Amino acid sequence: MGLLTREIERAPCTVEVSHCFESLHAHVRFNNGAVINPGDTVQVKGPEIMAAFGEVVTEDREAIIIRASKVEQLWTRLTGDFEVMELCEFSFSDEVTL
Numbered sequence: 001m002g003l004l005t006r007e008i009e010r011a012p013c014t015v016e017v018s019h020c021f022e023s024l025h026a027h028v029r030f031n032n033g034a035v036i037n038p039g040d041t042v043q044v045k046g047p048e049i050m051a052a053f054g055e056v057v058t059e060d061r062e063a064i065i066i067r068a069s070k071v072e073q074l075w076t077r078l079t080g081d082f083e084v085m086e087l088c089e090f091s092f093s094d095e096v097t098l
Contacts, residue, residue, distance in 0.1 A: 012062060013031055015060075
C-alpha cells in the first residue's frame with residue numbers, strides 16, 4: 001500500500017440487523033477475517049435490510065472495503081479524538097430555551 005494510494009478489497013460478510021426491545025443494532029462480520037483500520041470505508045452490497053419490530057434478520061452479503069492510504073490513516077488517527085469529542089458536546093437541562 002502506497003503513501004497516497006488506496007486499495008479495494010472484496011470480502012464475504014454476514015449482516016445482522018436487530019429491531020428488538022432489548023437491542024437495536026446492525027452489525028457486519030467479515031467471514032474471511034478482514035480487519036478495518038482507521039480511515040477505511042466499507043460498503044455492503046445488496047438491497048436495504050429491514051427488520052420488523054421484534055425480529056433479528058441475518059443475511060450473507062459481499063462487502064467492498066476501500067483501504068485508506070497511509071496519509072489518510074495518519075490523519076484519521078490524529079483527528080479522530082476531536083471528532084469523538086464533538087459527539088460528546090451535549091447537556092441536559094430542565095430549562096426550556098426559546
